[in-house]
Every structure is written in structure tokens, then in C-alpha cells.
Amino acid sequence: MASTACFIIVSRNDIPIYEAEVGSAVKKEEAAHQHQFILHAALDIVQDLAWTTSAMFLKSVDxxxxxxxSVYVTAGHILFMLQIKIAYSLLICISSAVNTSLVGKGSWEFLPGIRDWTCIIIFINITLASILSELFLFSLTAHFIHTRLMLLHDSRNDDGIKSFFQEVHELYIKILLNPLYLPGSRVTSSHFDTKVRALARKYL
Incomplete structure (x- = not known):
């Protein structure tokens, strides 16, 4: 385990929503403040790098x-959510266009089952939109797109750090899917904190 390791999750407004000293070194208040300052100073670099690569793990940025x-950005998963929304809109438009075209030509009798098929597409996609709204995924696109996982460390274990980030990211997604959690607010779950520290002992 790294002797010095400070981990934070930063929201889209550059506000830390979770912080943890996860190294094995003796924790001092002065050092903790210094670690936070170093991580905050690296945010501008991260902001620039995030738009120049499709990689989520940025390794050593400062x-x-x-x-x-080292930094892990979550923008790739937001793009997936946006694709779901775009696909939903396109399917509705396609279904409506097919429906209008065929009805106008009076050709439904020549294509049995098409009317039901288009109605099913519309129903499925309206249902999908409702489910996504209930899961706050539309809200996530506003809050999750610039979330950054940042680690200040003195180790050289890139593979371990990447695995740590990926598993913490999965834990954070579960937090976001909790309907009682407001995206962008501080993560206060003791279960989340315990899991993060266990992952730090495992990988760092």
C-alpha cells in the first residue's frame, strides 16, 4: 500500500464530495491540507486533458x-446515456413517420402487423424513458459528466491505481442510482467509505 495516498471525488462544480486519506503513513492535519491543495491545483490540468483523449484513466497529470x-474521469459513461436519449428520440420519429406514411397511402392492409409493430416500438420507448427518469439518469447527465476521481500518491503502480479507480467508479454509480441521494452532494455513506478504504488496501 502506498505510504501516502489521498483520494477525492470532485463534482462538476469543482467541489469535493468525498475525501479520504487512504495511505499507510501517519496522518497529520497539516499534510492533509497540503494534499487537498495539490489536488485542487491539478483541476485545471485535468479539465484540459479530459477533452484531448477518450481515455478515462489519465495516469499522472501533475x-x-x-x-x-492520477485522475479518472467519468465522461465516457455520460456519452452512453446521451446515446440512449438520442436513440429514443429517433425511434419515436421513425415510428411516427412510418405510421403517417402508411396510413396516408392506405397500405396497412398490405403490410399486416406493421401497425402493431410501430405501436410496440413507441410503447417500449415511452416506457424506457419513464424508467430512466425514475432512475434519475436525465439528472445524471447534468451532474455526472465532469465528475473526477483523483488520487495523490507516491507509488508507481499504474495497474493497481487503474483497478482502484474502476472499482470505486462502480461503487459511485451505485450511490448515484440511490433515489435518496442528490447528485452533486457529499457522499456520507459509511458503507461506501469502508469499501473505498478496503479497495485502497487491496490495490494501492
């Missing part, structure tokens, strides 16, 4: 003495 800042 350095302070023997400490390195």
Missing part, C-alpha cells in the same frame, strides 16, 4: 516533489 496526481 507532480509535487515525490507526490503524483
Amino acid at each position: 507532480r509535487f516533489n515525490d507526490l503524483v496526481v
